Amino acid sequence: RPLPSPQMLWLLFLSLPGLGGSVPSFPGPGSGTQQGGPVGAHNAPTGRWPWQVSVRQYNxxxxxxxxxxxxxLIHHQWVLTAAHCTQREDWEAYGLRVQVGQLRLYDHDTLTTVTKIVRHPKFNQSLSAEGGADVALLKLEAPVTLSERIGLVPLPPASLRVPERKMCWVTGWGYSSLGVTLLWPYQLQEVMVPIVGNEVCNQRYQNSSTNTGQIIKDDMLCAGSEGQDSCQGDSGGPLVCSWEGTWVQVGIVSWGYSCGHRDFPGVYARVMSFISWIRKFVPPPS
Incomplete structure (x- = not known):
């Protein structure tokens, strides 16, 4: 079966329900489980996802x-991303920078230096994202100043269970390595996706695999459904759901079979599984 590689920055495809062409109205954080949804990604309005960051490498x-x-952005000085985004050995901390508060990629960059990369100790370099524990923390050189465009995403309690079919949102600038370099200012995209239970998700991946073991690990979470595909999610980006009237980040874009396969939900690192590890480095909001 096809194996994802860290270079495939389009790792996640997002399959969306429905075949209509309507653009959804945006649900407030109080919205609960709902059926249906948009066909594909569309431009994110200013200030809607103020925690979204772009992780950069020098070309x-x-x-x-x-x-x-x-x-x-989960703290004034810490970014949450996927471990496979940081796994090349020549990418020490100084080899990465972060852009906060940007809607259009490369539009008036003001980059922040990364001074420390903390990968989860259980992340396996050779297995990459498919091995699980695909989570990393980036410490920034200086705390960022919060504003209307720059904000922190709340983390859920470790005990949170996200119900199947709950509609959540994933954001990103889309795939950026299929021989295409995103040089122009490109608008942040948002997509609504339904949560898929791990057992169902594992079954779908096993059906096309010779691997009879557990493909979707307990520290993973799936989202997306049969229907039209979209490839807007960036590896490392956030999947957020509404919970008790606020947004919480439940997933980190991790891996999935490539675009065009409609039966495979996107696979995310399950943030709830890593709360205690994150708190060893990142203090909770005061």
């Missing part, structure tokens, strides 16, 4: 800090 040929992965 010598282009002399540009190039978009590598998504991430989320």
């Amino acid at each position: 010598k040929e282009l002399e540009l800090w190039q978009h590598l992965c998504g991430g989320s």
